[in-house]
Amino acid sequence: MKNNLPIFVALLLALIQVPVHADMTLEIVTQGAQLTPIAVLPLAGDGVGSHQLSAVIAADLKRSGLFDPLDTRGVSPAPADVEGVNWDAWQAQHANFVVVGNVQEEQATHHIKLNFRLIELPNRMAHLNLSFDGSADQYRMVAHHAADAILENITGYKGMFSSRIAYITQHGSAHSLKVADSDGFNEQSMLHTNEPILSPKWSPDGQRMAYVTFELNRPMVVVQTLATGVRHVVARYKGSNSAPAWTPDGRHLAVVLTKDGHSQIYRVSIDGSQAPERLLSSGGIDTEPYFSPDGQTLYFTSDRDGGPQIYRIALSDLRGSPERLTFGSNYAVSPRLSPDGKQLAYIQRDGGAFHVMLMDLATKQTQPMTDTQLDESPTFAPNGKYLLYSTQDGGRGVLAIVSTDGRIRQKLTTQTGDVYEPVWGPLQ
Amino acid sequence: MKKALLALAVTSVLAACSSTPTEETSTPVVQKAAAPVAVAPAQPMVKEPVTVSLYPAKGVGGALGQRTIHYAFDKYTVTDEYMPVVDAHGDFLLSHGAAKVTLQGNCDERGSREYNLGLGQRRADSVRKILMAKGVKDSQIETVSFGKEKPVNPGHDAAAWAENRRTDIVYQGE
Numbered sequence: 266m267k268n269n270l271p272i273f274v275a276l277l278l279a280l281i282q283v284p285v286h287a288d289m290t291l292e293i294v295t296q297g298a299q300l301t302p303i304a305v306l307p308l309a310g311d312g313v314g315s316h317q318l319s320a321v322i323a324a325d326l327k328r329s330g331l332f333d334p335l336d337t338r339g340v341s342p343a344p345a346d347v348e349g350v351n352w353d354a355w356q357a358q359h360a361n362f363v364v365v366g367n368v369q370e371e372q373a374t375h376h377i378k379l380n381f382r383l384i385e386l387p388n389r390m391a392h393l394n395l396s397f398d399g400s401a402d403q404y405r406m407v408a409h410h411a412a413d414a415i416l417e418n419i420t421g422y423k424g425m426f427s428s429r430i431a432y433i434t435q436h437g438s439a440h441s442l443k444v445a446d447s448d449g450f451n452e453q454s455m456l457h458t459n460e461p462i463l464s465p466k467w468s469p470d471g472q473r474m475a476y477v478t479f480e481l482n483r484p485m486v487v488v489q490t491l492a493t494g495v496r497h498v499v500a501r502y503k504g505s506n507s508a509p510a511w512t513p514d515g516r517h518l519a520v521v522l523t524k525d526g527h528s529q530i531y532r533v534s535i536d537g538s539q540a541p542e543r544l545l546s547s548g549g550i551d552t553e554p555y556f557s558p559d560g561q562t563l564y565f566t567s568d569r570d571g572g573p574q575i576y577r578i579a580l581s582d583l584r585g586s587p588e589r590l591t592f593g594s595n596y597a598v599s600p601r602l603s604p605d606g607k608q609l610a611y612i613q614r615d616g617g618a619f620h621v622m623l624m625d626l627a628t629k630q631t632q633p634m635t636d637t638q639l640d641e642s643p644t645f646a647p648n649g650k651y652l653l654y655s656t657q658d659g660g661r662g663v664l665a666i667v668s669t670d671g672r673i674r675q676k677l678t679t680q681t682g683d684v685y686e687p688v689w690g691p692l693q
Numbered sequence: 694m695k696k697a698l699l700a701l702a703v704t705s706v707l708a709a710c711s712s713t714p715t716e717e718t719s720t721p722v723v724q725k726a727a728a729p730v731a732v733a734p735a736q737p738m739v740k741e742p743v744t745v746s747l748y749p750a751k752g753v754g755g756a757l758g759q760r761t762i763h764y765a766f767d768k769y770t771v772t773d774e775y776m777p778v779v780d781a782h783g784d785f786l787l788s789h790g791a792a793k794v795t796l797q798g799n800c801d802e803r804g805s806r807e808y809n810l811g812l813g814q815r816r817a818d819s820v821r822k823i824l825m826a827k828g829v830k831d832s833q834i835e836t837v838s839f840g841k842e843k844p845v846n847p848g849h850d851a852a853a854w855a856e857n858r859r860t861d862i863v864y865q866g867e
Contacts, residue, residue, distance in 0.1 A: 463806050463840075464806070482837070483837045484810065484838075504814070504837075505810060508810075521807070521811065523814055527811070527814065528811035550812065552808055552811045553805065553808065568811075573804075573805075596767065596804065599805045599807075612804070612805060614803075614804070619803060619804060639802070641805060641806065642806075657849065685806075
């Protein structure tokens with residue numbers, strides 16, 4: 266699986282178009298951000314070519330839109346530790362940081378161990394001295410953990426690289442549910458079907474995926490265990506079954522059922538041991554449930570006041586009146602909470618366009634995050650600093666990323682087919 | 694071959710409609726096919742009378758030949774323009790108690806997939822409600838929403854969107 270298409274291979278400058286593969290182009294725009302120059306030196310004992318951990322680390326940092334990794338390909342031999350570093354040379358290139366270290370491979374156990382230091386220039390202050398190990402098959406994930414540690418140390422951002430994403434691809438009637446590392450490598454298909462697939466949602470532990478499939482002609486909610494591929498039906502009641510949302514404890518799903526008439530929100534247990542419990546009652550469409558990270562509040566979309574708007578209600582007071590959160594448009598859908606529960610991302614219609622919006626829940630201030638036209642499905646990175654979403658480009662569904670400060674934008678364009686319903690999983 | 698089968702089914706429908714109803718046995722295998730064109734089958738190919746799919750011909754015969762109700766953006770009300778279509782199918786279902794329909798609600802590609810799934814359901818339900826008010830039996834009607842997942846027009850402009858915002862009336866066995 267190692268040579269699968271990288272969805273997010275990074276490059277970065279003011280505005281560049283980069284053919285990263287025959288099939289796709291990635292365009293990254295960074296506005297007004299101060300990029301930190303960093304020299305990720307070749308690691309002693311590292312692999313070669315695409316198997317280089319140092320290259321994976323540098324690519325991660327570049328993709329963040331916050332770093333300018335310097336070209337270190339000419340460094341030979343690779344220094345195993347600080348003694349071998351030509352500090353003057355990196356200082357001359359204005360590197361603010363140097364990453365130096367080595368990789369040890371344990372042939373017997375098929376494990377690798379990455380040891381590295383993060384040193385700040387010009388004073389050569391040691392920031393990190395860390396080791397990560399893992400299966401040699403998972404060498405990229407070992408590098409992602411190192412990149413996460415570097416990102417957090419320098420920027421204060423929590424990790425995001427050692428995570429996975431899921432999304433749907435479609436070519437004609439061929440639909441696939443796919444998962445990949447957050448940089449698009451190691452893409453694997455979980456399901457192929459000629460019927461639509463919707464709303465993939467990672468379980469809180471990242472081990473299972475809930476989604477909606479039309480395989481039996483009408484929508485039903487299924488949970489699939491990633492490691493085994495085993496699936497079971499969680500909701501297949503009369504009518505439509507859709508919009509799964511995990512409770513933070515991973516034991517229940519909120520789902521939308523039409524078994525009693527129109528689309529309403531229910532709670533079902535993953536093991537199917539309890540009858541669906543209706544959570545809300547309205548005369549309109551209630552859908553897209555989403556639990557706050559503390560599990561205390563239910564966010565959802567409803568057209569109870571006419572057009573679709575976003576509401577929330579405390580689970581301890583489900584008989585109360587939900588609070589309407591969106592007022593800026595006659596169409597606001599797809600609420601998603603940031604991991605700290607302080608921000609709400611959603612989609613708003615503005616004239617003919619549909620944009621990703623971000624609301625600060627403390628002040629209720631909102632701001633549009635995108636200038637693309639038909640945005641859908643925003644999803645926060647595990648550190649809350651980036652939003653992945655789907656949009657259209659040239660009539661095709663593509664994925665895009667915007668940082669929550671709005672300064673960094675990435676857009677992936679594929680040559681064929683559509684990609685949509687992205688969802689960012691938890692850290693590994 | 695498919696055409697021949699379909700034409701046969703249509704002829705049998707007419708026969709079934711104008712004569713005594715037959716016992717329900719097995720339904721003929723009639724796959725989804727293009728609108729039936731006027732192809733007269735020479736001879737019946739089956740010896741035993743079989744129950745056939747009781748659906749009216751598509752694309753002909755005025756309102757009953759129409760199978761699609763269209764809507765405005767984010768709306769699910771059946772407008773006056775489409776009431777004759779719903780009425781005609783209601784009358785047909787009332788006079789053909791064995792006929793069953795699936796109402797398939799659909800939306801254009803804009804906005805959330807899940808909200809559109811709910812909206813498509815509303816569209817199908819809006820037609821169901823009118824049929825029920827006419828006295829059509831609950832057991833004759835099924836509804837399903839495909840949201841924005843099954844557009845008839847793959848385009849990305851206003852004309853395509855208008856075409857895709859629809860409820861399709863699909864007869865069982867059709």
